[in-house]
Amino acid sequence: MKFISQKRLIRPPTGLGLILGVMMLVASLCAPAFANPPAGCRFCERCAQALDRCASQAPPWVAFEEGAGAACWLYATQNAGSC
Numbered sequence: 001m002k003f004i005s006q007k008r009l010i011r012p013p014t015g016l017g018l019i020l021g022v023m024m025l026v027a028s029l030c031a032p033a034f035a036n037p038p039a040g041c042r043f044c045e046r047c048a049q050a051l052d053r054c055a056s057q058a059p060p061w062v063a064f065e066e067g068a069g070a071a072c073w074l075y076a077t078q079n080a081g082s083c
Helices: 002-010 016-030 073-078
Strands: 061-065 068-071
Touching: 061 073
Parallel strands: none
Antiparallel strands: 061 068
16 A cells, blocks of 8 residues: 555646646746846846846836836836926
């Protein structure tokens, strides 16, 4: 009986266990380290529209409407002349 339970422990995960394991592996490879954030925008390495200054300067908060906005250099440069 002990041999059967050992076989079950060694057997690779299937179904939901496999999916969760793969998701955790992908998340650990893609997510930045929270203990050592980048100098500029935290999303600049993953953003398709990142500007040069995104890597070195933290972006300002730009409000779109009440309660909504983004901290992004792209929106800050677009809205610089509108007040």
